[in-house]
Amino acid sequence: SKHHWAYKGPEGPDSWHVHYKYCAGERQSPIDILPLTCEYDPGLEPFILDNFDYTSARTGPCVLNVTNNGHAASVRVSGEDLRVRGGGLQGVYKTAEFHFHWGSTDDLGSEHALDGIKFPLEMHVVNYAEKYGTIKQAMNKPDGLAVLGVFFQLSEVDNPNFVALDEALKHVHKAGEHNLVEQLVLRTLLPDDLSRYWRYNGSLTTPYCFESVIWTVFTEPQKISHTQLETLRSLLHEEGHDMNDRGDHHTNTPSRLVDNWRPLQPLHGRKVTRSFP
Numbered sequence: 001s002k003h004h005w006a007y008k009g010p011e012g013p014d015s016w017h018v019h020y021k022y023c024a025g026e027r028q029s030p031i032d033i034l035p036l037t038c039e040y041d042p043g044l045e046p047f048i049l050d051n052f053d054y055t056s057a058r059t060g061p062c063v064l065n066v067t068n069n070g071h072a073a074s075v076r077v078s079g080e081d082l083r084v085r086g087g088g089l090q091g092v093y094k095t096a097e098f099h100f101h102w103g104s105t106d107d108l109g110s111e112h113a114l115d116g117i118k119f120p121l122e123m124h125v126v127n128y129a130e131k132y133g134t135i136k137q138a139m140n141k142p143d144g145l146a147v148l149g150v151f152f153q154l155s156e157v158d159n160p161n162f163v164a165l166d167e168a169l170k171h172v173h174k175a176g177e178h179n180l181v182e183q184l185v186l187r188t189l190l191p192d193d194l195s196r197y198w199r200y201n202g203s204l205t206t207p208y209c210f211e212s213v214i215w216t217v218f219t220e221p222q223k224i225s226h227t228q229l230e231t232l233r234s235l236l237h238e239e240g241h242d243m244n245d246r247g248d249h250h251t252n253t254p255s256r257l258v259d260n261w262r263p264l265q266p267l268h269g270r271k272v273t274r275s276f277p
């Protein structure tokens with residue numbers, strides 16, 4: 001199997017550093033955000049998201065590629081020219097993909113926590129600094145990536161903006177499968193108010209754990225129904241790895257792709273700031 005890591009068992013988070021040395025660094029993600037200890041930084045202006053509603057897409061409706069990559073559900077937005085500006089970032093960041101982290105139960109799933117509290121789902125919109133040309137070039141630079149984190153909380157009714165993605169996910173049941181989705185508008189999965197967020201310097205939350213991410217976590221959670229969460233929980237994870245509790249990674253029965261979140265990492269003296277007084 002291509003990955004030498006998993007979320008459980010002998011290749012779980014405590015062992016990631018064996019194959020991927022950066023995972024043992026001092027600028028790792030995710031973290032527990034303690035709002036009362038965060039300082040206000042007036043330089044953290046609102047975000048500007050270019051083309052996130054695809055209004056200036058060059059031709060026709062926007063087609064996104066939804067993939068079950070074996071450790072998450074990821075949506076590639078290549079060719080659509082989505083850009084992120086403002087938000088206290090230097091220069092322009094180009095959007096590469098967005099993906100999700102979720103749990104097996106409703107009290108877990110997000111990677112970041114707020115005062116120790118987790119959400120059932122967290123979305124990451126992954127953007128790379130245009131000045132580095134490609135995400136691959138940007139991935140290991142200290143200011144190479146800007147990831148936008150959005151929490152989701154449970155709602156009684158389906159989130160209408162998640163319906164198209166939910167439908168596409170039903171066609172990527174197994175690891176490696178992908179499906180095109182047309183009616184998914186990324187802007188509608190993000191908070192209306194792009195001016196309220198936390199900011200800190202961190203890392204990729206999966207190996208190689210490069211310390212290259214300027215993290216933004218929005219304060220305003222979005223909504224997801226239990227039914228929609230169950231679609232994510234019914235995806236199957238990469239074969240040859242398992243996420244069961246026995247630590248047996250040679251099982252032939254693929255199990256459900258759940259709990260694809262990394263445990264909280266120490267701050268090591270880092271500052272977390274906030275964009276609002």
Ligand code: B30
Nearest residue numbers: 069071074124126147203204205206207208
């Ligand atoms: S995250 O937002 O910190 N969770 C990557 C991007 C964002 C995050 C984590 C990782 C990333 O681009 N990783 C390198 C590429 N991956 C991509 C993949 O989709 O397949 C390769 C890999 O991990 O080894 Cu599995």
Ligand code: ZN
Nearest residue numbers: 099101124205
């Ligand atoms: Zn992520």
